[in-house]
Amino acid sequence: MHLTALLALFDESFGHEPHPGEAHIVHNNSGYDLEAVGIREAFKAHTWQTLPVEVLLYEQSALGFLSKAGFKYYLPAYLRLAVQQYEAADMIPDNLVLALTLPTEADIVLSALDIRRYDMDMDMPGVDWNDILQSRLRNLNQDTHDFIDRYRQFSPAQGLAIYQFLAFMRDEHGPDFLRKEPEIAIERYWFQFA
Known part of the structure; x- marks a missing residue:
């Protein structure tokens, strides 16, 4: 899929996703997890479409701290950055592919x-x-259960957008993934949205 069409697919499939609200951006709002607090504060005033690149780059580890609703809402910002600015995105493409891969169990x-x-x-x-x-x-074990629980909330259109993202990573940046990680992510779960 061409980059322009992929970006349009992100907008179309995630464009009407409701903002989770400040209290539901991260999974820990206790105030004791300073990284979660920082992510919530950095993200709360932004839609996924307006989240600044600088914030995404600074909060590369945010995917692991987002609640289910926060993950679903902000995922397309990371997907978009990874395909538009692959080199500048640093570890974001790798982190995304890893987060989108069903555990080996x-x-x-x-x-x-x-x-x-x-x-x-x-x-x-x-x-x-x-x-x-x-x-x-x-x-299966808890990791796999958590994976299924997190991703079954996505609509078929959103699943297709994620599948297309992984296919884009495989097709455009395959040599950068030494173990064919995007292909593995597709084969383990996302194939069903093709």
Whole structure:
């Protein structure tokens, strides 16, 4: 996908996402987590579309401190920065791809499901392999559960935008990812939005 079309997809799929409100930007509002407080203060006055590049660059670790609602709302700002200013974005593209990758513990379940699916007749009426896959993934360890919980809140259009982001990273910057991380992220979860 061309950069201009990808940016338009971000705007279209995330453009109407409601701001989570100051109290729901980060996952810890106790005041004791100074990094979370700093992120909340830096982000609260901005929409994802107006969040300054300087703030995004300074708060590169913010993805790990955002609440579910804050993550969903501010993710497109990071996606946009990563594709528009890849070199200047420093570690943001790597951090995004990592955050968008289903944990490796899921590999065992995915492999077992593939074997079972191919051992059985694929044309079984009434069998929804996607539902079976999602059900099994929810039963994995806490990291995997947290991943599924965080990303199932995204709409199909937002899932497509994330898929296209990963495909763009794979296609445009593939050699920078020595272990083919964008492709792995797609294969583990985001393929379903293609």
